[in-house]
Amino acid sequence: MTKIFDLAQIEALTLELQAHDEAALKEACAESQAINALVEHEITDNPHFKLGVPNCPTSVQLSYLLDSSFIKRRLSKICHRERLRKEAISKSIGGKGPVSYCSDDTLDFIRDGDKKNEIFLKNxxxxxxxxxxxxxxxxxxxxxxxxxxxxxxxxxxxxxxxxxxxxxxxxxxxxxxxxxxxxxxxxxxxxxxxxxxxxxxxxxxxxxxxxxxxxxxxxxxxxxxxxxxxxxxxxxxxxxxxxxxxxxxxxxxxxxxxxxxxxxxxxxxxxxxxxxxxxxxxxxxxxxxxxxxxxxxxxxxxxxxxxxxxxxxxxxxxxxxxxxxxxxxxxxxxxxxxxxxxxNSSLTKFRMLNKITEQAESFPPDIRKILDDCRINPRNGQPKNLVAYKNFLQMYSEALELIHEETINKHGLQGNKIIGIRFIASNYEYITKDKYEIVTSKPKQQQSEAPQLSTGEISSTATAVTLISIYPRRAEHPNPKKIDRPTASELLKQAKLSNPERYMTAYISINATKALTETLNDMQISKLMSMI
Structure with missing residues (x-):
């Protein structure tokens, strides 16, 4: 049986698909232009949030703008600058006054940051x-x-x-x-x-x-x-x-x-x-x-x-x-x-050279000579080499070069990092990037909940550490349906107990005879913010 094709219908469908593709392309272009305009507007109004990277892609800049930690760091710099400006205009620092060099606010801010950093490093x-x-x-x-x-x-x-x-x-x-x-x-x-x-x-x-x-x-x-x-x-x-x-x-x-x-x-x-x-x-x-x-x-x-x-x-x-x-x-x-x-920026090479922990005898003779002359700690029981940097500057600074590796961070920004050192004469490379791992300790509560192992059984988490990858990785998003959340009535009860003054206010009462005209004070705003 001969199958008859409706050419007119096929042509009409083709035109419809082409029109749909063109519309989708225009929509994608319009969306891209809108994002570019939004990012450009944001960094124009807030130049402190602009990355100091030449020809930075819009997608990278947008990723940074959506990163709360990046915004927090930039806001901290803005706060420092504006506080220093206020102190300069008010002349509250220096002169013959009691406060010199920096304000108590600046000193407290730096100390608080150090304390938070200690908590992070401790784990x-x-x-x-x-x-x-x-x-x-x-x-x-x-x-x-x-x-x-x-x-x-x-x-x-x-x-x-x-x-x-x-x-x-x-x-x-x-x-x-x-x-x-x-x-x-x-x-x-x-x-x-x-x-x-x-x-x-x-x-x-x-x-x-x-x-x-x-x-x-x-x-x-x-x-x-x-x-x-x-x-x-x-x-x-x-x-x-x-x-x-x-x-x-x-x-x-x-x-x-x-x-x-x-x-x-x-x-x-x-x-x-x-x-x-x-x-x-x-x-x-x-x-x-x-x-x-x-x-x-x-x-x-x-x-x-x-x-x-x-x-x-x-x-x-x-x-x-x-x-x-x-x-x-x-x-x-x-x-x-x-x-x-x-x-001539030789200090980085000198530091990299001193990261070589192996005995000098395990290297070829020419490299062994450099290590003997330029390492502060010889690692063979000998006393410290107090002229190691002098030897390096005068004899070996040009005999070594740094090895770089291209990287891409979680925002998509390309860069490079130093991963080792190369001895030019022998073209011998010493890589340091895999010598160390940074890990985070698990909380003690989690460690106590670990199942007991039978005799002779070795746990893969015996050291109670979790590796922190230096490369970007996809975040694990929990299923919202599996998260235990309070009901609406429980939330209202919490609001009533924690902030009865604002809870009892007739915001939308249809029987209210008088509208609220007073502006919230700072304390009331803080209480409301604490409920978020």
Missing amino acids: RQVIVKETGESINLLDLQKNKSKNKFNETYFIVKNLESIAQEQSFLPFMLTLTAPAKFHPNPLKGRCAFDAYSTTDSQTYLRKEWARFRAYLAKIGVPMSLQFCFGLRTAELHRDGCVHWHLVLFINPAILATFQAALASRFSSTQADIISIDGCSTSTYALKYILKSVDLDDLPIDYTDQDRTVDELRKENDLSTVTDASRVRAGIRAMSIRQVQYYGI
């Missing part, structure tokens, strides 16, 4: 895969100040040794922002004309970058050949930032350096003095101390220390006894308190 462990050793992250955090102080002082000692070998001259350079960045100076009249004290750091950072670029342009860039050192950021009593730089300068370019400095900074902004009478590392010690949490270091203040601190405070400088306030103010501005110059 996390680092597992060393090589040995199976488990180290609590909070214990590592408690040693952070000690380790940071030791590393900074160790680096300064090594830089000082290099400078002495090359007959470089040690100097202390103090950079201060102009008067318009000082909201409440101890001396002189106030000429404050900035948004907040944070702008003083922005000014110093930009001007110092221009100065370094000028040195490079005239042929004397900051390097081991001409000039190198470190800087620490501190605060005046009114919260304005100033820098202290310990610099080792080649005598051959000293006149050029000073002339360049005078051409870029006024005499009131830049004060450079020669370090005499003691070693450079000893001179820099008081500045290093103020960059770490002194509560974690075994330091005793003498009467002489307190006298020196009082003199520094009278000269509008930071003090060791007020280091916690200085650090809180610095952290509120998101400033790196210690930074190095002239060492």
Whole structure:
């Protein structure tokens, strides 16, 4: 039997499907345009939420905007900036007033953040895969100040040794922002004309970058050949930032350096003095101390220390006894308190090299030589290598390179992270990314509920840890039908018990003769919010 096709019907159906596809495409384009416009509008009205990534895809920016933790971090920065602005305008910090360096609110905010961080770290462990050793992250955090102080002082000692070998001259350079960045100076009249004290750091950072670029342009860039050192950021009593730089300068370019400095900074902004009478590392010690949490270091203040601190405070400088306030103010501005110059970003490679925990004898001879010369802890019973960083800078800095791996975070943003180090001569690669795992401890209640195992049976959760993946993973969404939720009558009963005043208000009573005209006060609003 011959089947007859209705060509007209087929053509009509085809046209209908094409029209449907075109409509769906237009709808998708319109939706995409609407989302792009929404994201653009949001970051235009709230530039603090814009990612500092060139050509950032809209989908990535939108994902960040929907991430509560990202919004919380950005809001914290906004709160810090606006609080610092309010303090600057009201002149509540510095001058001859009782509060110096930062407000009590800023200090309390930083301390509260540290306490929350301690709770988070307390339930996390680092597992060393090589040995199976488990180290609590909070214990590592408690040693952070000690380790940071030791590393900074160790680096300064090594830089000082290099400078002495090359007959470089040690100097202390103090950079201060102009008067318009000082909201409440101890001396002189106030000429404050900035948004907040944070702008003083922005000014110093930009001007110092221009100065370094000028040195490079005239042929004397900051390097081991001409000039190198470190800087620490501190605060005046009114919260304005100033820098202290310990610099080792080649005598051959000293006149050029000073002339360049005078051409870029006024005499009131830049004060450079020669370090005499003691070693450079000893001179820099008081500045290093103020960059770490002194509560974690075994330091005793003498009467002489307190006298020196009082003199520094009278000269509008930071003090060791007020280091916690200085650090809180610095952290509120998101400033790196210690930074190095002239060492070509070699510190990261040096740290990666010191993450190699195996015995040097297990490596080829050329790599073994580098490890023997550049590891602080030889791991063979020998004493610490106190010139490890000096050896690395002078002989091996260019013999190694970092290994990077491309990554994509949970928001879809591409990036890269350091996963190891490569010895260029032999092309030998040492990967560190799989040496450690970060895990979270299960609560004790959950551990006690674990089923009892028979003799000889080993539980896979015996260590009571849950792996935290460093890669994005899909969240598990619970079934709403299986969640026990209170009924409407139970919710009304809770509302009546917790907030009877608002519960008894006739919001929608048809018999009400008088409408409510009074505005809710702050306490009533808080009570309502507590019911959400």
